[in-house]
Amino acid sequence: MKIFSVDQIRLADKFTIERQNITSDMLMERAGEQVFRWLHSQLNGNPVKIHVFCGIGNNGGDGLVVARYLMEQGYNIEVYVVNFSDNRSKDFLLNFDRIKNLKYWPKLLTEGDDFPQINPDEIVVDAIFGIGLNRPPVDWVSNLIGHINKAGTFVLSVDIPSGLYMDKSVEKSDAVIRANYTLTFQLPKLIFLLPETGIYTYEWLLVDIGQDQQFLIEEEADAFYIDVNNARSLYKPRQRFSHKGTYGHALVVGGSYGKTGAALMCTEAALSAGAGLVTAYVPKCGYQSIQTAFPEAMVITDDKETHISAVDFDIKPTAVAIGVGMGKHKETVKAFADFLSENKLPLVIDADGINILAEHKELLKHLKGKAVLTPHPKELERFIGSWKNDFEKLEKAKQFSTENDVVLMIKGAYTKTIYHKKVYVNSTGNPGMATGGSGDVLTGIISGLIAQQYSLLNAAIFGAYIHGLAGDLASQRSGLEALTATDIIDFMGDAFLALFKNDTADRQQKSEEDE
Known part of the structure; x- marks a missing residue:
């Protein structure tokens, strides 16, 4: 099984969109739906409260899709938008509108706001940052991540624990989500397999989002994850x-x-x-x-x-x-x-x-x-x-x-x-x-x-x-x-x-x- 770099992951998305004649938000919908399906299979309607923290990029858009599916199934959820920048991805905005169409307005978290109370028996879905992060979060967002980590609750990260980089080591260890589980898209990520960065997710699981098989087969890789099929x-x-x-x-x-x-x-x-x-x-x-x-x-x-x-x-x-x-x-x-x-x-x-x-x-x-x-x-x-x-x-x-x-x-x-x-x-x-x-x-x-x-x-x-x-x-x-x-x-x-x-x-x- 191949392990791709961040540039190769972006190329995989690009070729998938072009060859399958879909839009980028449709691929985001697939990703979010698959995360929801896993979470739903574990909870089976359990009334536990779920806190969904979304950034303002594509990872945040994935989180909004997850939140929408949870809401439609009647789960007890609270959605937060971590407003760390004025720049929002178009697919994030599209899914922000979709969740508002359900008559639900996510809570906007900005610098200086009080952080929400999170109890140990609740669940956090982490979709603040994705694979594109290349510098430490600003201080107040780092503090929010620390607040989530200290809550002692079960944390599910979407694709990657927020605060991790794809191609370098962590600069501020207290500014990275410590996930109990990470549902990562399509292929393993090298950072889950290294001692310094692998500690930020206790378990990880691959989620198939239907990326273009021709690209996955033909693209050369420098790293491989040896599973039973390879063996x-x-x-x-x-x-x-x-x-x-x-x-x-x-x-x-x-x-x-x-x-x-x-x-x-x-x-x-x-x-x-x-x-x-x-x-x-x-x-x-x-x-x-x-x-x-x-x-x-x-x-x-x-x-x-x-x-x-x-x-x-x-x-x-x-x-x-x-x-x-x-x-x-x-x-x-x-x-x-x-x-x-x-x-x-x-x-x-x-x-x-x-x-x-x-x-x-x-x-x-x-x-x-x-x-x-x-x-x-x-x-x-x-x-x-x-x-x-x-x-x-x-x-x-x-x-x-x-x-x-x-x-x-x-x-x-x-x-x-x-x-x-x-x-x-x-x-x-x-x-x-x-x-x-x-x-x-x-x-x-x-x-x-x-x-x-x-x-x-x-x-x-x-x-x-x-x-x-x-x-x-x-x-x-x-x-x-x-x-x-x-x-x-x-x-x-x-x-x-x-x-x-x-x-x-x-x-x-x-x-x-x-x-």
Whole structure:
């Protein structure tokens, strides 16, 4: 699913109006009606009081449409026009007249007016500012936003929480609506998926307003939101006449004294992701634990008891995961560097492998076109330097990926996979996955997929999705606090099944109908 810039959203509206031969206010009517339909489905006529705050631009016009539909259905509403400028959009004025035709005059709020009382058991519909905002609201409007936030009521924002910008970070955090829910039009917005700006809406939901499909398909995008349909398109089905050699051989290089578990979880995840064979390359101290805990794995040991001193093997893997629990012993660093200088295989580099790279950036030249890097935020900072905000972080990450020709993954909520100038935002996962070992499991999944001949980019995108989905399913059993990395592995099979759950149900229903 594409993520558009503000200019592309405006173009989508323009082409929709032209190609569907409709007026701009008709498109506004669609948007407002869809917001109303969602709200009506939740309330079902509940007499709760609803406060609708409308700006004087197109977002305010959307709010007036919502208010009109609510009024026509007999809801208890109060409508306010936040009069922060003398400039009003024509579609706002048109819908202002339409609501007045119902013999209702919205209350005009201007500087110096008392703010309306809002009780915690009431509802606020926020339609003050839309996607065009590019500077902080004037002080009295900022104070109004603060008044709404302090009311403790349920807040529904129309398209975007008022006060947010589409393409930069917030300047005044107390001048942004904190929405419980945002109904956003047609496509996701990047600001919902970034840590600094995503906090202003607890949940968001897409609302289809019928924008021109040809434009949505043909317009190029720099960012994508990976949902179940995108994940399905990446999946490679198993073939009936196949064998373990068909699905590749993943090699996991890692572990050290006290951190063998990282290599174990990575190894198990690689096999659970579908690799035909998996071998763990660990120090001698890890041999017995891996052979005992995971008999499906093969194990090669280093000459050293407590750490890896050389990466030397006579097998022929199709993908290598390296770095998990590996440590940074002097001999390990040299072994890692020597391995990279000779390696021709596709790699997934994590944990201490990333830390060693960050300290020895001359090694990056060996990775071009054949590595996925999976840093957490602190590890990422060692690569690209500090950043002022999330937008700068993304730009620096894109530059790093482009210069070094690597797939770069930024782990966290809405994990982002970056390759050159493109960003792929994952839709699955939950806060319970912020736990030790979760990253080791992700590394194993990606390497297991690469072993099966998924491209580096597709393996990273699809691996992040399956990893998050398994975590979501696991959390339904354990809750968030008790979720562990091995729980994620336990639910990987369920995650693969869930990819096609709706398809299976649809086929079964169709079969029953045919009978």
